[in-house]
Amino acid sequence: MTRDDLFNINASIVKTLVEAVADNCPEAFIHVISNPVNSTVPIAAEVLKQKGVYDPKKLFGVTTLDVVRANTFVAQKKNLRLIDVDVPVIGGHAGITILPLLSKTKPSVSFTDEEIHELTVRIQNAGTEVVEAKAGAGSATLSMAYAAARFVESSLRALDGDGDVYECAYVQSDVTDLPFFASRIKLGKKGVEALISSDLQGLTEYELKAVEALKGELKSSIEKGIGFAQKQPVAAA
Numbered sequence: 001m002t003r004d005d006l007f008n009i010n011a012s013i014v015k016t017l018v019e020a021v022a023d024n025c026p027e028a029f030i031h032v033i034s035n036p037v038n039s040t041v042p043i044a045a046e047v048l049k050q051k052g053v054y055d056p057k058k059l060f061g062v063t064t065l066d067v068v069r070a071n072t073f074v075a076q077k078k079n080l081r082l083i084d085v086d087v088p089v090i091g092g093h094a095g096i097t098i099l100p101l102l103s104k105t106k107p108s109v110s111f112t113d114e115e116i117h118e119l120t121v122r123i124q125n126a127g128t129e130v131v132e133a134k135a136g137a138g139s140a141t142l143s144m145a146y147a148a149a150r151f152v153e154s155s156l157r158a159l160d161g162d163g164d165v166y167e168c169a170y171v172q173s174d175v176t177d178l179p180f181f182a183s184r185i186k187l188g189k190k191g192v193e194a195l196i197s198s199d200l201q202g203l204t205e206y207e208l209k210a211v212e213a214l215k216g217e218l219k220s221s222i223e224k225g226i227g228f229a230q231k232q233p234v235a236a237a
């Protein structure tokens with residue numbers, strides 16, 4: 001089962017839940033973790049638009065787990081302390097749309113071409129590995145909860161006025177020609193304060209090719225979500 005196989009069930013669930021948010025707490029930060037995130041976030045945006053309360057700065061697809069995985073695998077491979085490692089992961093949250101920018105790893109680390117390919121593919125497939133291992137009994141549970149807790153805590157710190165909160169998330173974006181894209185963002189009291197587009201500058205040839213390769217799949221997942229939401233008018237409050 002892929003994340004996209006969940007579309008038929010989760011699209012309606014996300015639509016209904018976001019309608020309730022729009023009616024009851026329209027100014028809340030909304031963290032969408034339900035898959036396929038690449039489509040459920042555009043669905044949420046359309047629902048909020050139809051309800052007249054869409055604030056793109058407050059709608060987030062949670063991709064933190066991709067960063068957690070990237071940091072973990074790089075730390076293991078390079079014998080680094082996990083707490084010191086930070087790998088930005090951009091694009092989306094499924095297969096090749098998950099793109100770790102290993103060239104932007106902090107601290108600066110060098111990788112062979114083989115290591116880059118092996119790590120990239122492992123990070124892209126890590127969720128699917130768990131789904132397949134659980135064979136129908138769900139997906140990554142504890143690591144999802146950890147990633148969600150990390151993103152919620154970062155959001156709370158930003159809401160509390162901390163001026164130094166950065167996370168990767170899948171948000172409405174203009175860093176590429178796609179309307180939604182995961183990148184590093186600065187979080188503030190009002191939600192997304194800035195998209196860190198500089199991460200997309202100075203990419204390696206491998207990363208540049210991967211960005212181009214992911215765009216087709218991401219675009220069709222976005223369009224699928226928007227198409228679903230536009231065909232189903234929102235329920236009255």
Ligand SMILES: NC(=O)c1ccc[n+]([C@@H]2O[C@H](COP(=O)([O-])OP(=O)(O)OC[C@H]3O[C@@H](n4cnc5c(N)ncnc54)[C@H](O)[C@@H]3O)[C@@H](O)[C@H]2O)c1
Nearest residue numbers: 006010013033034035037062063065093137138139140144
């Ligand atoms: N973004 C990520 O990093 C990430 C990581 C792991 C899992 N996920 C996604 O998170 C979701 C949950 O995964 P899981 O493995 O915990 O699934 P699961 O099947 O174990 O749990 C889903 C839960 O949702 C409940 N539920 C079903 N319909 C509902 C509704 N209409 N309203 C409220 N609750 C409802 C079910 O009772 C169940 O408890 C899936 O969409 C999965 O793909 C995302």
Ligand SMILES: O=C(O)C[C@H](O)C(=O)O
Nearest residue numbers: 003035127128131139140
């Ligand atoms: O891979 C999945 O389908 C579940 C989740 O999105 C994950 O990344 O673990």
